[in-house]
Amino acid sequence: MAKIDIHTLAEVLNISTSTVSRAFRNTNDINPETRKRILEKAAELNYQPNHYASNLREQKSKTIAVIIPELANNYFSQIIQGVEKVAKTAGYHILIFVTDDDIQKEREFMRSLSNGRVDGVVMSASGEATDHSYLNNIESFGFPLILFDRIYEEVGVPKIITDDYNSSYHATQHLIDNGCERIAYLVVNKEQSIGKTRMQGYVDALKKNRIPIRKRLIVDCTNSYEENAVIIEHMIEVNHPDGILASVERLAFSTYQVCQSMKLQIPQDIKIAAFSSLEIASLLNPPLTTIKQPAIKIGEKAASLLLEKLADENPKQTHQEFVLESELMIRDSSLKGSY
Amino acid sequence: MAKIDIHTLAEVLNISTSTVSRAFRNTNDINPETRKRILEKAAELNYQPNHYASNLREQKSKTIAVIIPELANNYFSQIIQGVEKVAKTAGYHILIFVTDDDIQKEREFMRSLSNGRVDGVVMSASGEATDHSYLNNIESFGFPLILFDRIYEEVGVPKIITDDYNSSYHATQHLIDNGCERIAYLVVNKEQSIGKTRMQGYVDALKKNRIPIRKRLIVDCTNSYEENAVIIEHMIEVNHPDGILASVERLAFSTYQVCQSMKLQIPQDIKIAAFSSLEIASLLNPPLTTIKQPAIKIGEKAASLLLEKLADENPKQTHQEFVLESELMIRDSSLKGSY
DNA sequence: TTGTAAGCGTTATCAT
DNA sequence: ATGATAACGCTTACAA
Numbered sequence: 001m002a003k004i005d006i007h008t009l010a011e012v013l014n015i016s017t018s019t020v021s022r023a024f025r026n027t028n029d030i031n032p033e034t035r036k037r038i039l040e041k042a043a044e045l046n047y048q049p050n051h052y053a054s055n056l057r058e059q060k061s062k063t064i065a066v067i068i069p070e071l072a073n074n075y076f077s078q079i080i081q082g083v084e085k086v087a088k089t090a091g092y093h094i095l096i097f098v099t100d101d102d103i104q105k106e107r108e109f110m111r112s113l114s115n116g117r118v119d120g121v122v123m124s125a126s127g128e129a130t131d132h133s134y135l136n137n138i139e140s141f142g143f144p145l146i147l148f149d150r151i152y153e154e155v156g157v158p159k160i161i162t163d164d165y166n167s168s169y170h171a172t173q174h175l176i177d178n179g180c181e182r183i184a185y186l187v188v189n190k191e192q193s194i195g196k197t198r199m200q201g202y203v204d205a206l207k208k209n210r211i212p213i214r215k216r217l218i219v220d221c222t223n224s225y226e227e228n229a230v231i232i233e234h235m236i237e238v239n240h241p242d243g244i245l246a247s248v249e250r251l252a253f254s255t256y257q258v259c260q261s262m263k264l265q266i267p268q269d270i271k272i273a274a275f276s277s278l279e280i281a282s283l284l285n286p287p288l289t290t291i292k293q294p295a296i297k298i299g300e301k302a303a304s305l306l307l308e309k310l311a312d313e314n315p316k317q318t319h320q321e322f323v324l325e326s327e328l329m330i331r332d333s334s335l336k337g338s339y
Numbered sequence: 340m341a342k343i344d345i346h347t348l349a350e351v352l353n354i355s356t357s358t359v360s361r362a363f364r365n366t367n368d369i370n371p372e373t374r375k376r377i378l379e380k381a382a383e384l385n386y387q388p389n390h391y392a393s394n395l396r397e398q399k400s401k402t403i404a405v406i407i408p409e410l411a412n413n414y415f416s417q418i419i420q421g422v423e424k425v426a427k428t429a430g431y432h433i434l435i436f437v438t439d440d441d442i443q444k445e446r447e448f449m450r451s452l453s454n455g456r457v458d459g460v461v462m463s464a465s466g467e468a469t470d471h472s473y474l475n476n477i478e479s480f481g482f483p484l485i486l487f488d489r490i491y492e493e494v495g496v497p498k499i500i501t502d503d504y505n506s507s508y509h510a511t512q513h514l515i516d517n518g519c520e521r522i523a524y525l526v527v528n529k530e531q532s533i534g535k536t537r538m539q540g541y542v543d544a545l546k547k548n549r550i551p552i553r554k555r556l557i558v559d560c561t562n563s564y565e566e567n568a569v570i571i572e573h574m575i576e577v578n579h580p581d582g583i584l585a586s587v588e589r590l591a592f593s594t595y596q597v598c599q600s601m602k603l604q605i606p607q608d609i610k611i612a613a614f615s616s617l618e619i620a621s622l623l624n625p626p627l628t629t630i631k632q633p634a635i636k637i638g639e640k641a642a643s644l645l646l647e648k649l650a651d652e653n654p655k656q657t658h659q660e661f662v663l664e665s666e667l668m669i670r671d672s673s674l675k676g677s678y
Numbered sequence: 679t680t681g682t683a684a685g686c687g688t689t690a691t692c693a694t
Numbered sequence: 695a696t697g698a699t700a701a702c703g704c705t706t707a708c709a710a
Contacts, residue, residue, distance in 0.1 A: 005686095005687055005688090015696080016698075017698095018689075018690085018696070018698080019697075021688070021690090022689090022695090025689085029696085046450070046453065048450065048451060048454035049454060049687080049688070050395070050455055050686085051454045051456040052391045052394040052456075053395050053686070053688040055688090056391040056395050056687080056688070056703065057688045057689045057690085057701080057702050058702085071416070071423055072417075072420055077410070077413075078411075080435070081410045084410055084437055088437070093435075093436070094435050095432055096423060096432075096434075098423055111385070111387065114387045115387035115389050115390045116390060116391060116703095117391075140385060253618075253619050253622060257621075280623070283595050283624060284619070284623060284624060285623060285626075345704065345705095346703080346704095355681045356681090356682095356703090357705075357706075358679085358680055360704065361679095361706095364705085368680085369679065370680085373680085388703080388704070388705095389702085389703050391703080392686085392703035394704095395688085395702090395703085396686050396704050396705045396706085397686085455687095680709105680710085681709080681710075682710090683706100683707095683709100684706090684708105685704100686704085688701100689700100690699100690701085690702105691698105691700085691701100692699090693698080693699100694695100
């Protein structure tokens, strides 16, 4: 181990700790020669300024937290990619927190982070649309927060969302245009921000087309593949939808599986469109029509906004809302007459 | 902000800082009443012990680093899932470092972590099999390291790998059994641990079957989808393989795309098997035969090993190698007569 | 059971 | 350009 600290290094060099410290910072009140000597010796002895001591002293960590509901999800993996990429270029590191869709954990994470562990946080919420009282005094947390995707509307922080309502509306209209009359909407939590918004787009598109809204076609699913397979199969058997709009990717996969096992043909027997940022949607059988969210971009944007705030001396309490565009990628799974 | 520290809290309660400190640790040399009073007040004032001060004092961080070559990769996402899950249950957090396949960055990360930032590291290497001199004195880094998947053979730390050689051998044999005689091997870096081992399995299976090894069928690819498409298309045009073994998932996707655009039928014209932990391989068109690595399990195992080391008072310098089994999931993409 | 005080390894301020 | 010293906020002997 032989951990070497600034004192021993200073001693070896017959120099003071302050000078050593200076050598590592880009200040110019140090003799270039001296700096060179110090850095060389440091490399030789493998000295690294202690991160915790520095942070304690400087009151910042060059670290940002990413709080997300789950990790087993292509969408959030891509979010992390985006955040990581931007953070890295600014010399920041990322710390990952997964709430497992539990708002208690979310709150605990947020609270525990008030200890200065990170300089800021980007988060996709786990709670329901209105359930965020713990964030009432966001300033008191002592760090900037950026919300993305699953947001709490009333919290006064910058937010990044996609145009979920429109996307959902258009995807539904697209299914209708392709002959669907009984479209099911699959959702994990219809009370939560995105599940709710997407449902509204679906509902309004049906209304606009004078198609009755059937409660039984709005299906609450879970986070378990097995359970969802059962739920979806049952729903199909009982309600015979001719179209399906999946509010998250995973539900489309389950539907594909169910259709395979029920020997239902997509899109002949049932058409499908799904919110998804899957890159290989076109390789599926059949190619899946997706509402493609720019997940990586969302991550990048969230990180950029956060870094901006961190760079800003006295950041105003903005709560701007940034809307990124999703793209409806029409593929065979939703097309009439593509067979 | 109004950050409150242990002193002010102590003052408010008319009590000493040590007592406050004790209230937060599970020690019993404190009056339960006092503790209760303290914790209540702390909650009220939203006091959180400063993480960096604690860490500095205790010389540990309850944080582990995950160093991986890339994030835009289903395999590594699953690794992170596994690590995160295990870490969380032990109260650890994870810090992510992405090297972009650059061994310089890997070395810098490792070096910088010697500053006590994390208690331990799990890593999948970015360098080539022999290129790890910087790890010669692993003890001097001052933290335990676990290597997984892309390992450096000679480094004396615990390693977790899958039975790549056998998997590759069997997958190749499987392609041969299904009538392939000109099997191409797609690899990103054939000098690197896994690319190399997997190639060996491929080569030996060919030899065993007295099929000549053709250099031109061993194809170096890159990390770019676009470039790979070009490379693979060119290779197919020139060398007319009737089978393909992809050493990483991404190369199989590119092959699917190329086949689509070249109007080649899988598996009729060309059969494919790939190393991949993709969960929806069976939904592809056609379903993709995979050598399915237990990515999440690998992550879990790596984390468990690390935590064991961390719990151990004086960990012996073990360098055990754990081999997890991959599973050959035979699907249509590699089958003769499944059409 | 509680308090006092030293120290974890830095960096910033002030002197020199 | 360099050095001495006092924080940063916490934990833990040791003392009471």
